[in-house]
Amino acid sequence: MADNNKNPHYNFAFLDEGSKREIRRSILKAVAIPGYQVPFGSRELPIGRGWGTGGLQITLSIIGKADVLKVIDQGSDDSVNAVSIRKLAVATTGIETTAYTNEATVIQSRHRIPEEKLRNDQIMVLQVPNPEPLRYVTPKEAVSRKLHAEAEYSGIWLRLYEGIVKYGHTVTGADHPVSVSGRYVMNPSPIPRFDNPKLHNSDCLYLFGAGREKKIYAVPPHTDVVSLAYDDYPFSIENVKGRVCKLCGATGVFFDEIFDSDTNEHFFQCSDSGFCEKRRREVN
Amino acid sequence: MDNIMPVLAVRNMSVRFGESCEYCIKGCAVEKGRCPYCHTIWALNKVSFNLYPGEILGIVGESGSGKSTLLKALYFDMEVSCGEAYLSEYREGRENIFEISSQQKRYIRNHKMGMVYQNPVMGLRMNFSNSANVAEKLIAAGIRNAGNMTQRAEYLLSHVEVPVSRIKEEPKNFSGGMQQRVQISKALANNPPVLLLDEVTTGLDLSVQARVLDLIKKIQLELGISMIVVSHDLSVIRMMSDRTLVMLGGRIVEEGLTDQILEDPIHEFTQTLVHSLL
Numbered sequence: 264m265a266d267n268n269k270n271p272h273y274n275f276a277f278l279d280e281g282s283k284r285e286i287r288r289s290i291l292k293a294v295a296i297p298g299y300q301v302p303f304g305s306r307e308l309p310i311g312r313g314w315g316t317g318g319l320q321i322t323l324s325i326i327g328k329a330d331v332l333k334v335i336d337q338g339s340d341d342s343v344n345a346v347s348i349r350k351l352a353v354a355t356t357g358i359e360t361t362a363y364t365n366e367a368t369v370i371q372s373r374h375r376i377p378e379e380k381l382r383n384d385q386i387m388v389l390q391v392p393n394p395e396p397l398r399y400v401t402p403k404e405a406v407s408r409k410l411h412a413e414a415e416y417s418g419i420w421l422r423l424y425e426g427i428v429k430y431g432h433t434v435t436g437a438d439h440p441v442s443v444s445g446r447y448v449m450n451p452s453p454i455p456r457f458d459n460p461k462l463h464n465s466d467c468l469y470l471f472g473a474g475r476e477k478k479i480y481a482v483p484p485h486t487d488v489v490s491l492a493y494d495d496y497p498f499s500i501e502n503v504k505g506r507v508c509k510l511c512g513a514t515g516v517f518f519d520e521i522f523d524s525d526t527n528e529h530f531f532q533c534s535d536s537g538f539c540e541k542r543r544r545e546v547n
Numbered sequence: 548m549d550n551i552m553p554v555l556a557v558r559n560m561s562v563r564f565g566e567s568c569e570y571c572i573k574g575c576a577v578e579k580g581r582c583p584y585c586h587t588i589w590a591l592n593k594v595s596f597n598l599y600p601g602e603i604l605g606i607v608g609e610s611g612s613g614k615s616t617l618l619k620a621l622y623f624d625m626e627v628s629c630g631e632a633y634l635s636e637y638r639e640g641r642e643n644i645f646e647i648s649s650q651q652k653r654y655i656r657n658h659k660m661g662m663v664y665q666n667p668v669m670g671l672r673m674n675f676s677n678s679a680n681v682a683e684k685l686i687a688a689g690i691r692n693a694g695n696m697t698q699r700a701e702y703l704l705s706h707v708e709v710p711v712s713r714i715k716e717e718p719k720n721f722s723g724g725m726q727q728r729v730q731i732s733k734a735l736a737n738n739p740p741v742l743l744l745d746e747v748t749t750g751l752d753l754s755v756q757a758r759v760l761d762l763i764k765k766i767q768l769e770l771g772i773s774m775i776v777v778s779h780d781l782s783v784i785r786m787m788s789d790r791t792l793v794m795l796g797g798r799i800v801e802e803g804l805t806d807q808i809l810e811d812p813i814h815e816f817t818q819t820l821v822h823s824l825l
Contacts, residue, residue: 415653415687
């Protein structure tokens with residue numbers, strides 16, 4: 264695709280240049296202090312706050328004319344939210360989009376990290392609803408900032424312990440807190456625990472944007488990211504053993520469980536629809 | 548006791564609410580805890596005392612005399628306006644603990660002091676299990692082994708007569724006496740050398756009061772912890788404390804052995820207090 268896809272009434276990438284520059288400055292600070300939540304002036308966008316505005320502002324600020332964008336929502340390229348964000352990005356930039364991870368240079372996602380290993384020339388942007396891992400400990404922003412400054416994360420550890428006491432294991436389904444570079448504890452956005460290890464020592468840059476909460480944070484390439492866990496209750500990912508994708512036959516990936524009410528049949532298929540489609544295309 | 552090193556030495560500790568003026572800073576103008584010129588409230592006015600090893604120090608006084616403020620300030624729940632305090636277990640008592648960083652203050656709260664609040668809501672997380680409430684202190688002290696923490700919580704909770712079968716329950720389902728027991732076990736989690744008890748028996752019926760006080764006494768004898776017990780109930784002070792401070796309007800007006808204070812009070816207020824027993 265070329266520039267002729269771009270709506271001439273908009274500035275390139277919707278936001279004005281000053282706004283993009285300010286957001287890029289916040290991103291640079293976030294990259295310089297891995298895991299630290301950098302406040303930024305979250306802009307108004309033609310989508311509602313809480314629908315990916317944080318991720319979208321990052322994407323629009325860093326995207327260039329030569330970039331190829333992939334937008335996914337819970338692993339799917341075709342969900343309403345992903346399609347809306349992609350349309351906005353195309354209408355205001357005219358850039359190319361793709362459903363395949365390896366072709367993309369910027370990937371915006373909600374709730375998933377793609378199955379394919381990301382490269383160092385790719386940037387992964389995650390939409391974050393609640394960036395503050397201490398929000399369960401204190402509702403006050405001033406207190407949580409002080410606790411971060413003092414690396415006082417007892418409240419987060421206590422939540423994990425409470426799960427062990429009551430259920431015999433930690434009960435974080437998604438958004439399992441991680442320690443970044445041995446300093447800040449951060450919410451890795453509501454990705455499943457399955458995706459947490461992908462953050463560790465990754466080749467690509469991860470950027471996290473929370474538009475409603477007005478925070479940006481980052482995990483730079485080759486950074487230590489450790490999921491919090493007790494010595495005697497090690498961190499574990501969701502059990503995917505014995506599951507096979509009904510469409511492409513993949514194993515060892517994160518699955519969506521599907522129930523067919525016509526046949527009363529339960530089956531699994533890859534959560535990452537682009538990955539699944541690519542496998543099927545290769546087979547065919 | 549002059550040649551014994553105190554566990555906690557407090558010097559000229561003041562807590563004031565308000566701007567304060569030159570008259571009340573000099574101290575001469577303050578009457579009943581309030582400056583008549585600038586209306587600054589002096590909740591604590593240059594309070595000094597020592598807490599010795601293995602001692603139970605009682606603090607009595609009327610409502611609003613500054614007893615609870617004293618404990619809250621010592622436990623860093625409240626900023627002091629001026630003054631010094633030295634804890635023998637922290638850097639050998641050489642550093643004023645009111646002037647250290649908030650990280651170090653948190654270290655002292657988690658390792659060197661325990662606090663039992665008058666209102667259990669202040670000291671417990673009502674939506675977390677009893678085990679997690681005790682473990683909170685252990686986590687703050689850096690322990691990252693869930694099994695060890697559960698063992699310790701079971702030991703402490705059974706020590707304060709909370710049935711082990713109920714450690715997964717939340718304290719909000721417990722009676723006031725049981726909540727106080729959970730608070731006591733939480734305060735003891737890291738074997739602190741100093742335990743602060745703020746009106747622990749208020750609101751409890753007499754039989755529960757007696758059991759909680761017996762328990763505290765038993766723990767003190769077993770572990771040799773130094774305690775500060777705040778109460779406005781003289782019978783609690785008589786039963787528990789070795790020495791007693793009497794507070795009025797943010798100041799200590801009388802200090803001495805408990806028997807001496809209760810049998811032969813010198814200050815007019817103490818005399819009124821002792822003779823106003825129902």
